[in-house]
Amino acid sequence: xxxxxxxxxxRGQVLTAAFSPDGQWLALGEEGGRIALVRCTSRPRVFPIAxxxxxxxxxxxxxxxxxxxxxxxxxxxxxLWRAAALxxxxxxxxxxxxxxxxxxxxxxxAFSPDGxxxxxxxxxxVKLWGVQAGHEVLSLRGAAQRHWDPPFxxxxxxxxxxxxxxxxxxxxxxxxxxxxxxxAEGEAARHQAAxxxxxxxxxxxxxxxxxxxxxxxxxxxxARFHLKRLGDAELPGPLQLRRERLAAQLRQGPMQES
Numbered sequence: 599x600x601x602x603x604x605x606x607x608x609r610g611q612v613l614t615a616a617f618s619p620d621g622q623w624l625a626l627g628e629e630g631g632r633i634a635l636v637r638c639t640s641r642p643r644v645f646p647i648a649x650x651x652x653x654x655x656x657x658x659x660x661x662x663x664x665x666x667x668x669x670x671x672x673x674x675x676x677x678l679w680r681a682a683a684l685x686x687x688x689x690x691x692x693x694x695x696x697x698x699x700x701x702x703x704x705x706x707x708a709f710s711p712d713g714x715x716x717x718x719x720x721x722x723x724v725k726l727w728g729v730q731a732g733h734e735v736l737s738l739r740g741a742a743q744r745h746w747d748p749p750f751x752x753x754x755x756x757x758x759x760x761x762x763x764x765x766x767x768x769x770x771x772x773x774x775x776x777x778x779x780x781x782a783e784g785e786a787a788r789h790q791a792a793x794x795x796x797x798x799x800x801x802x803x804x805x806x807x808x809x810x811x812x813x814x815x816x817x818x819x820x821a822r823f824h825l826k827r828l829g830d831a832e833l834p835g836p837l838q839l840r841r842e843r844l845a846a847q848l849r850q851g852p853m854q855e856s
Contacts, residue, residue: 656706
């Protein structure tokens with residue numbers, strides 16, 4: 599039979615937990631936004647921190663045990679804390695090192711083995727942040743989530759060498775990616791530029807679709823607005839034909855505007 603080494607009385611439900619790398623500290627994520635840091639000794643000491651407004655759903659220590667990452671339900675942020683500041687015993691919540699913009703519902707967090715990157719996962723999305731800069735550097739999608747799909751508790755993990763990243767999906771599959779090396783000079787900036795270009799391409803396609811839908815429902819001012827937002831952007835051949843056909847239809851009249 600196993601022997602109980604530490605017995606700590608909590609407050610409310612504990613939704614997530616994480617050990618520090620040296621095993622001396624246990625972080626507990628509680629409902630109501632509280633993190634409890636427990637010193638794992640024969641006479642444990644608990645340091646409660648009012649860290650979030652929503653339930654704490656994900657926690658992770660960095661490989662050195664110097665930083666603790668936490669996510670609160672519905673907040674849209676991940677906070678990075680200095681572990682030493684959390685255990686100072688002042689009774690006050692210290693300021694986080696970084697507050698990262700994130701999806702509102704994160705269920706797991708993981709640091710890369712070198713501590714330079716932090717990954718977080720939702721039910722259909724993996725986000726990657728640079729720890730030192732405190733900026734998002736990558737967004738990945740696994741199996742697309744649909745409203746009728748069953749709920750599940752996703753997990754994200756780096757391989758021991760940091761070269762791969764894995765996330766679980768609702769359909770009982772996993773997604774495995776080569777973990778991008780964004781530490782080289784200028785690589786993060788180039789990656790961000792590529793992401794912005796991809797977002798611009800998606801936006802142009804969205805405006806074209808919206809213009810066509812507005813025209814189909816005879817909302818001509820809205821159709822013209824979306825067509826104008828396309829501007830002179832270059833489009834692939836089939837999309838260019840759709841834009842020209844749309845522009846021709848808008849020039850025709852009379853049509854009933856609403």
